[in-house]
Amino acid sequence: MEMGSLARKFVRRSMRIGKKRNGKYDAVRIVYNRIDSSCEKFALKVEEECWRVGAHTLLLGYSSERAKIKYTLSPEKSLREMSPFAEVIAKRADTLIFIGEEDKPNWAMGLAAKVKLTAPVREKLHEITDGRKTRWAYFGWPVPGAARAYGCAVKKFRRIFFDSIRKTFTPELIKLCKFYHDALAEKNEVRITATGGTDLTFRIKGRPVLVDDGILSNEDIARGDVGVNIPAGEVFIAPLETSADGKILFEKVAIPGFGKLDGLELKFRRGKVVSYEAVRGRENFTKFLKANTGEKDRIGEFGIGTNPGAAYTGGSIIIDEKIFGTIHIAIGNNRGAYHGKNRASSHLDIIKDMRRGQVFVDGELVMNRGKPAR
Structure with a gap:
């Protein structure tokens, strides 16, 4: 499936991004794994499709390696605090999208104590977005580093991912x-x-x-079921x-x-x-x-x-x-x-x-x- 077509289907059909009931346009935060060039290319296509329907976007790159460095360098007191940026996004974004996979899935090994310091903040952010019924999506992408960590050949990993994506809307x-x-x-x-x-x-x-069938229906939204996984x-x-x-x-x-x-x-x-x-x-x-x-x-x-x-x-x-x-x-x-x-x-x-x-x-x-x- 061509990237532009997939991005169009994801933004318009799966996530229903566009104009809100109050006449204003959705605010969409997109985080993607910047280590893989194809993941970045698809994230840009998703952002462009958001622009086509009028949405405001915030595009942020991510990598497991940077997350590890952050936890290693940050003082404990800082990790216990809620980031003002994360808080504003949780309180204002209409849709949260993550595209990719962890490029180093085991990045947190040896950092369990520091990761735990952020747990109350993560719980609070969940409460904020759950309370607002913020739409969210995890769009998996076959990042090579993840394949190597899982012991799966990169070529096979990509094939499985795209076979799963193709079956999503069938x-x-x-x-x-x-x-x-x-x-x-x-x-x-x-x-x-x-x-x-x-x-x-x-x-x-x-x-x-x-039911996670890749589409947010009217019934889903009415029930407060606002999340999508793809595949x-x-x-x-x-x-x-x-x-x-x-x-x-x-x-x-x-x-x-x-x-x-x-x-x-x-x-x-x-x-x-x-x-x-x-x-x-x-x-x-x-x-x-x-x-x-x-x-x-x-x-x-x-x-x-x-x-x-x-x-x-x-x-x-x-x-x-x-x-x-x-x-x-x-x-x-x-x-x-x-x-x-x-x-x-x-x-x-x-x-x-x-x-x-x-x-x-x-x-x-x-x-x-x-x-x-x-």
């Missing part, structure tokens, strides 16, 4: 989203079982079922926060900024992670928990991947959580667009391959070995 994806939406809507209990001892149950009664392809819901009981095994886990794990087993009691073990990399999960605040270890989301073009990258969450045949559980923040109650500085998605598992909703089989049980 009838096939929309049909899968509808099936799982209807399977979860107005239901009470979800049970996940799989080989390796997985048996996790939680309740969803009263919670809205959300898209996910049906998700916020479980009742104290309802999860049992255990679940994740074969491979990638935690942005903290590293990878193999064979992570989480045990939940009354919604909270009460113990965890891993075959390899347990210390990375420990460091992640220590670096965050609030309900960082409480269930926050249950999601089902619906993008047939997505494939495992080894760490790009925006792709991996969309893979058709997978589910994911998130722990941490689920306020705002998720319609949950957890306040936390983090939201960690953990993906599970369901080719050897089942999902039951109110006792009825909904997913069998990764496929819809029709």
